[in-house]
Amino acid sequence: MLHIKPLADRVVIKPEAAEEKTVAGIIIPDSAKEKPLRGEILAAGEGTKDEAMILKVGDKVLYGKYAGTELELDGEKYLIMRQSDVLAVIL
Numbered sequence: 001m002l003h004i005k006p007l008a009d010r011v012v013i014k015p016e017a018a019e020e021k022t023v024a025g026i027i028i029p030d031s032a033k034e035k036p037l038r039g040e041i042l043a044a045g046e047g048t049k050d051e052a053m054i055l056k057v058g059d060k061v062l063y064g065k066y067a068g069t070e071l072e073l074d075g076e077k078y079l080i081m082r083q084s085d086v087l088a089v090i091l
Contacts, residue, residue, distance in 0.1 A: 004073070006045040006080060011055055013039040013063065013079040038062055038090070039079065047083075055083055060090040 004012050016038045040060055047053035055061070068081030 002042050002073075002078075004043055004071075004078070004080075006043055008045050008048050009051055009053065009083045010045045010080055011041050011083060011086065012043040013061065013068065013081065014042050015039040015077065015079060037065060042078070044083075051083070053083060055086060055089070061086045062088045062090065 002012065006012050038060065041055050041057055044053055044055050044057060063079070063081065063086050067085040068079035071078045071080055
């Protein structure tokens with residue numbers, strides 16, 4: 001269970017795992033892996049008086065490469081970002 005409640009127009013996203021790639025038998029270290037750009041909404045705020053929250057828990061989304069703030073909780077990595085930093089919902 002996630003013990004984070006985002007405020008206002010923020011969402012908590014669980015990024016998809018980075019793909020393991022090998023080049024000619026060489027394993028690429030974690031530090032060189034591409035940051036995933038997809039994830040799932042785990043929690044969403046209520047929105048603001050000017051902007052309603054349109055994202056909901058369970059939505060699969062795309063976000064910018066440098067969007068959000070990384071957070072580690074109980075050994076899991078999450079991102080917290082504004083709704084406006086989410087680029088698209090995957091249908």
